[in-house]
Amino acid sequence: MIKVFKLPDLGEGLTESEIVAWLIAPGDTVELNQHIADVETAKAVVELPSPFAGTVTELHQQPGVVVHVGEPIVSFDVAGAEPQSAGGVGAAQPVEAEFGDGVASATDAAGRSGEAAGDGAPAREAVLVGYGAAAERGGRPKRRPRFGGPVVEPVGKAPSVVEPVGTRERPRSTPPVRALARELGVDLAALTGTGPDGLITRDDVHQNAPGRAAASAGQGQAPRDGRADATPAPRESRSPIKSLRKLTAAAMVQSAFTAPHVTEFLTIDVTPTVELLDSLKRDRAFADYRIGILTVVAKALCIAVARNPSLNTRWDDAAGEIVQFNYVNLGIAAATPRGLIVPNIKDAHALGLTELATALAGLTETARAGTTSQDALTGGTISITNIGVYGIDAGTPILNPGEAAILAMGSIRRTPWEHHGEVALRSVMTLSLSFDHRLVDGEQGSRFLADVGSILANPGMVLTMI
Known part of the structure; x- marks a missing residue:
């Protein structure tokens, strides 16, 4: 059964958010409440958990796109199995991502927890924006590696060579640094972080931005006419007004x-x-x-x-x-x-x-x-x-x-x-x-x-x- 997950109601009057990065790709198998994406609201960058357990069939939005509440963002094949919520044996309720008005409510989906049917183990809490259910008591869900599947290219950019990513871990960085890397066209997987415990910093991204290496390599080689070889800066530039x-x-x-x-x-x-x-x-x-x-x-x-x-x-x-x-x-x-x-x-x-x-x-x-x-x-x-x-x-x-x-x-x-x-x-x-x-x-x-x-x-x- 195909389930479409729409951007949920974020609360606080927020009606849109930007997809910062997907941590999944079509064909990946995900669990309930697995961290599947980073989304940037007008107030913070938050982690988006999955409301379903199943297989990703389609990503409806690309990184960098501003999505309004109620718009589809990802589809899952849940194979007819609905995720459980509070209530114990026989009382499971589906965590719907498609409500009658077309808008998923974070409030409706949040706070549902209980015992998994039959084994007495606590089920994960089905929350949506900003908070992942604890895998263990009091803990927060660990970041999961991206599984095999095609790499999703940002809209408007030429597709690069698609390589299977297997089970390699995602480079350690913060959401703002990942956003900067996308803007400058830097592959974080190719960087070695200089921050604490190998964290990739903004300086690491700037140092490896396209054109920086070429400029560094060319230092000390003066042009024949003796003038500095520099690309003229544009007279003006434009950037979108972010949320x-x-x-x-x-x-x-x-x-x-x-x-x-x-x-x-x-x-x-x-x-x-x-x-x-x-x-x-x-x-x-x-x-x-x-x-x-x-x-x-x-x-x-x-x-x-x-x-x-x-x-x-x-x-x-x-x-x-x-x-x-x-x-x-x-x-x-x-x-x-x-x-x-x-x-x-x-x-x-x-x-x-x-x-x-x-x-x-x-x-x-x-x-x-x-x-x-x-x-x-x-x-x-x-x-x-x-x-x-x-x-x-x-x-x-x-x-x-x-x-x-x-x-x-x-x-x-x-x-x-x-x-x-x-x-x-x-x-x-x-x-x-x-x-x-x-x-x-x-x-x-x-x-x-x-x-x-x-x-x-x-x-x-x-x-x-x-």
Whole structure:
């Protein structure tokens, strides 16, 4: 029996995703919940498990193609056998990939688990986007090698020589690196990764891009006319607006033209905080933690929010209500190869300095790898953007949609500053606070910004605030 798997409902208002890479080919035999493809939504690159056990008969979409929810992506021959779900013996239900409206629902297919008929062994959970069922308790499914079958060529490219891939393992790399390799025409299987444990990095791909080797080989051989032999760069180039940048642009436009933005600035002497961070680096008790200025600002923000709760609210226009959050899901704006994302740390208000440092390190690592989860990208209540890492002193950040405030950290500079009645060279930083004037008035915003500044100027002030 032929079953057509259509792109499922991805949730969070996402209506499309791009096929980054297929891990299967026609003729391959797959198991229920086997990782069959990497797909890139507007928010993250996620692993797509198979909803069926059977043989792949056709791939309807090629890598690099943007697919809308409900469009067919792959067909399976399940030989009349439907995959089981929860319910025990005799209660198996098919995991349908073709619903009455033509759209597969991740919610409908997710969360079905139970006992396999007759043997008492737990059946794999039939989930779809972003989460694979555990092969063992608490584990995540291992990547499976591609089995024999033809190699699927990207649309618009001339077919290459098709070689059987047998059971060789897929080269270790991250989804963004694989996307870059496809764009530059680099075969990852021919590379030796220079990253940790042989991981293929972006630099590895760039170094092996077509034309790079030829250019390197030609170095030192000057042309007869003495001029550098270089191919003239095109006067202009075009690239498609990818899903993440499209979503970010729409969200920023909506935020800028819906919420009345007000931005306030505060320049402060943060020398005491810098000295505190230096002392923590020398303290062996904190040797395993990367506590930096962002960590301290994050903690200061959480303390200031407790004293100024209007900064941690949301304007619900549909319900005609103001939502007050009694917790802080702290968003951290992160620039990634795919564009700007704002993952958030859940319940940041309940974390100590070392716990915040650990959470920030994990957030940064997953953002750079392109593996940030959908859950981390939703539910934020207030955000920080660190523009100081680019040497910028101040700016007017746009609110993350649905939030009342965003704090921008400027660069720390050694600047002549009045100190105890004299001019001294001090570490100075500018904070920029943008807030929604529907939710936060000038006094509330100013008090919040002053509280954050007071903590950074004198960390001991925390004792008077908590």
